[in-house]
Amino acid sequence: MDVGVLGQYIANGLMLGVIYALVAVGFTLFFGVLDVIQFSHGDVLTVGAFTALATYAALTLAGVASPWAQLAVVLLVAVAAMALLGALIAKYLVLPLRNAPPLNVLLLTLMLGAALRESVRLFYPQGANPKPFPRLLPADALALGSFSLRLDSVLLLIAGVGAIAAVHLVITRTRLGLAIRAVAQDAETARIMGIDFERVVLITFAIGSGLAAAAGVMNGLYYNEINFSIGLLLGVIGFSAAVVGGLGNIYGAILGGFLFAALQTIGAVLLPAIFPGLPSAYRDVFAFAAVIGFMAWRPTGLIAERTAERV
Amino acid sequence: MTLLRCHELTVRFGGLVALDRLDLELAAGEILGLIGPNGSGKTTFFNAITGIYRSAAGRATFGEHELTAMSPQRIYGVGITRTFQRSRLALPLSVFDNIMIGNHRLLHHGLAFNLFRRRALRAELEAHVDKARALVATFSKPLAARLFEPVATFSMIDRRRIEICRALVSEPRLLLLDEPSAGMTHEETRELMDDILAARERLPGLAIVIIEHEMNVIERVSQRCAVLNYGRKIAEGTYAEVAAAREVQVAYLGTE
């Protein structure tokens, strides 16, 4: 195997890993505070990406030229808008169903995701077609032998890791983070201790959705293209990653994200080497099969939930 | 005849020793009171005996069966049943359904029987309806009249009765009662104990271990007592002996 090609795969894998991790962290945060799997999360990512696109179009119309300014505004608007959307979803759709059977909430969020996806497809101009995403990052690349390291990849990687680190800091070092962790551990006690449960939930959803928007923008910047269904597969993968890592645990979500990307990369590299001519779609088969096998081995994920049932 | 024999039974949770080399014996037909401060390992003992917890060391035998190596299902099969400290009933299901869950051993569960031999199933059903109704009636006649209503509609005391019936219906040899009188008034407690003793009359040889914080109950129904503290047995004997023991008083009340 050519080192350059291998390097390409690895770089790609890392990129995917960061994006998956961002989505997975959102899932795990939502699960932590509300014991809910927010299946529309992937589609919030899509809406975020399209919001970014729309913002870019508006900026272009307004005559803003500097790519860095464009990037900053686009990112800001997408993240803020999705944070708001996440909070609204929490307030009006998820919180009211807090005491309903968990599958009802699951179905509700799945349908919400479908509704978001369809809305993008129907209401965004030409939404059904893939849309080019602006190149807002420098297009330079560093040549390392036969491997071409894109500068924008490096920047995106740094940004993604930075975002995750920022969330980690918030969770572990701030009072808000403490409140979030308290609610995640025991909502009732947290409330008794004076923590505003609803506010914490709304903020958590806002943070998670903001991360999704960031992931969506990153996805767009990396592939230079977005379409209305990117959120679907990313959502499933993000969910799988969060579960494999152990729901409710941020480290687990990050680990799960990179692990899934690694599985896909291994699948993409190994399988064609073992079975020449195997279609690349098999890498997804491989990755999901590995997830199933993994769950059989570690039923509660890599970093298991610390729940003890009182008998 | 010794029914249950525990020898150095030990249960650990990581570094915490929940049950520390417990030696305990129980004869057929005997009622043993198990008391001790909160967290002393009483419910842990029940969980270990019924196979919910794996013991780290020691043995427990029931007749000729080695309990420490058996699954909860098999332990039920040899005649040990229990109630839970926090009521574990299937709330959407009816009283009868819940009691039948406890009656697993005496029912036929084959798919062919249940799907195709409906007349035989109906006969078995009706026999057990009568049996369940009679059993529940020894605890509460109004309850017995509402046998097919969902458990969710009943009061806590009725639910407690239902749970005890669930544990009795399969005619066990050993019944483990975990704080049956919790949350009840003295009157209700007295009544419940009367009913339990009455039910025991109809199951000769039934041994009972009863965990209680209500000392009147222990004094009244138990023939013998064991006191646990921090997972260790600190006293054993009749209630009077145990209540007078210095270690027991210290465990409950502390030192001067």
Next chain:
Amino acid sequence: MKKEGVPAFAGTTIPGLAGIAAVAVYSYFFLHAESQAAVLGLVAAAVIGVPVLGRLGWLSRVGASLAQHRAAGRIGIAVALLIVIALFRSEHFAMLMLASVLFYTIACLGLTVQFGYAGVVNFAGAAFFGVGGYTSAVLGAQLPHIAVLVIGGLLAALLGSVLILPILRTRGHYAALITVAFGILFRTFIEVNDALGGPQGLQVKGMNLFGWDLNTPIGEWSFYANYVLVALALAALAFVLVRRLERSWVGLNLDAVRLDETACAVFGIDVARWKILAFTIGNFLAGVAGAAYSMMTGFVAPNSFTFADSLIMVSIILLGGVGSLWGVALAAAIVLVLPEKLQALQEYRFLLYAVLVIIILLARPQGLIPRRARDYFA
């Protein structure tokens, strides 16, 4: 059934039969409606009218009447169904819809056993449905079709057994993930596998039962009516099977497993055994339904068995009322027919469907016809 005077008997059966007749009449108009205005009008009438009827207490009277007179109710429904079939017998669309609803109902009855009773969530229902479909495609030309249907079910059950170990070891969301991953995996696998037709899929020979070629129309009837009759028979069988299952010690064990595994274990119930049984039976039913369905449509392709289709199945059992058999049938009818009728809104139909499900989940979480308490020999 209690012995009552004839007038009293008639009196208490009337609400139930009236309810059935009302549904039949509504269905007639709904299937018949051509213009979008008519369809939307009917939908609005239902969305507004049903809660109003509920408030007036009419719905509970119908329900009580049907509960009291089970046999009369079943006959009434059978008669109403046959009348509707007879009225639409020459219309392809109506017959195709009816047959599809019945096949999906069978598959969703399977899912009900898995999730409604045993609590085993299955987000890959469409994949097992698809296994049946592919079985028909591959074996339909070689074996008698009765055998093909059974083999389709058995293969689906067999495939499901691959997931058993991970499912038994996991709880809740983790178990859900496994079936999600499996559904995606199955579809991707089929798609890249040219031996099974790849993305285009395979043709499936029309059903032929003991010489009766179902693709040949009888007189001026639509040939789909043939499939409706077969589907009706299969659905009735599935219904009786699942109903008997629920109204037995087996059903009790399944409920117990769903509600409290620890209590189960302590009372001798083998949790693994019952979960395996429920999962297997459920997948078998889905496989049989899928095998028959693909014979009707004449083809099978990976695009017919996506995660979205599995979601539709899950939403059918939730909308109907988890664990409720009639609820499944009603929900299947609504979920499958409504989007088809909103043709002009073709583009928007999935969006509207999603919004509708959300509204129902917020407004009536217990489902359309909530499951009733177990009544062993009603």
